[in-house]
Amino acid sequence: MKMRFSLLFVFVIFVGIYSYNFSEAREPVCSKFSYEEQLLEKMIRTEIKVETMVNENKKTEDNVISTLGDIKQTVSYFTDMFADMRENITDDMLKRGDELERREDSFKKLFEETKSNLTSDIAAKKEELIQLQEKLAQPPVAFYAHHLKDMFLDTTDEILIFGKTFTNEGTGYDTSTGLFTAPVGGLYKFDVHICTIHNKYAYLGLVLDGNVIALHAHYGDASHGCGSVGAIIRVRSGEKVWVKATTYHSSYQLHQDSLRMNTFSGVLVNY
Incomplete structure (x- = not known):
């Protein structure tokens, strides 16, 4: 930042000197004192302009820095918000996943019990049918x-x-x-x-x-x-x-x- 200001100041001085020499070529010189007075006045005006430009640049830089800070805060806010949302979503998904696993285990257990009971019932009915067939196959007495x-x-x-x-x-x-x-x-x-x-x-x-x-x-x-x-x-x-x-x-x-x-x-x- 200081380097930019120095370059700008040198540029302004150069422009002032050039303008002065150009104007001096057209204006009559009354005396040496008048010349120095005019040169000093022009340098003062140039310095005031440079200072004004520096202040405006400083304000612009401050505004840019402030805006960048606001943007950074906004980005940080949304980043945190999205992180919280992601964490909440992840927790909710994990909870739902655990619940689904518990339900799946419960369903598997119920299915196995039902299957076992049905297998036993079918075996018992099959044995009854076999006995009935044997009885029906036997001759009357x-x-x-x-x-x-x-x-x-x-x-x-x-x-x-x-x-x-x-x-x-x-x-x-x-x-x-x-x-x-x-x-x-x-x-x-x-x-x-x-x-x-x-x-x-x-x-x-x-x-x-x-x-x-x-x-x-x-x-x-x-x-x-x-x-x-x-x-x-x-x-x-x-x-x-x-x-x-x-x-x-x-x-x-x-x-x-x-x-x-x-x-x-x-x-x-x-x-």
Whole structure:
């Protein structure tokens, strides 16, 4: 700045001297004193002009510096503002990102639980369907036997053997032994129908693997009479069911003819 001022001052002095010499060439010179007085006056005026120009330049420079300062402050303000905005936006984006990650983890966990539950349910339903298919594939089980081989109940725990069958689905009943062997496990219904000769007694029991599950007592008074007993019970595969005399005596006797029939039947009602 000082260098510019010095150059400007020299330029102004040079212009003043040149102007003075030019004017001096046209103006008459009265005396040496007058010449010096005029030269001094011109130098003073030139100095005042130079000082005025310097002051104006100084004001201009101050204005420029002030304007630059304002611009710098403005730029700084907007820079800080944008930095704050960027920081806020970044924080908000991070928060949103964390929230999205938490939701994603929660969704994945829920999806895995639902998938696991569905897989278990599907496996259970599949097993049920397989069991149902197996049951449907199994043949029906039912028997209906008749025609007693022995009418006298004179032996301890004598098994009543019905020697013929009308129905024997599943071949569970054996006409040679009087035993029914369950080919499949399930819920069965059994019925026993017996007839006694007149004035004779009959005491019978329906037996499941050695355990009496139903009892029947009948007396044929003045004529031949008939009676029935039955039970609904769950039987496991391979278990046996039969009819036996619970007590015995020489007077205990059954009867059958064209009007009366002794029967033993059973049917699988549900697996």
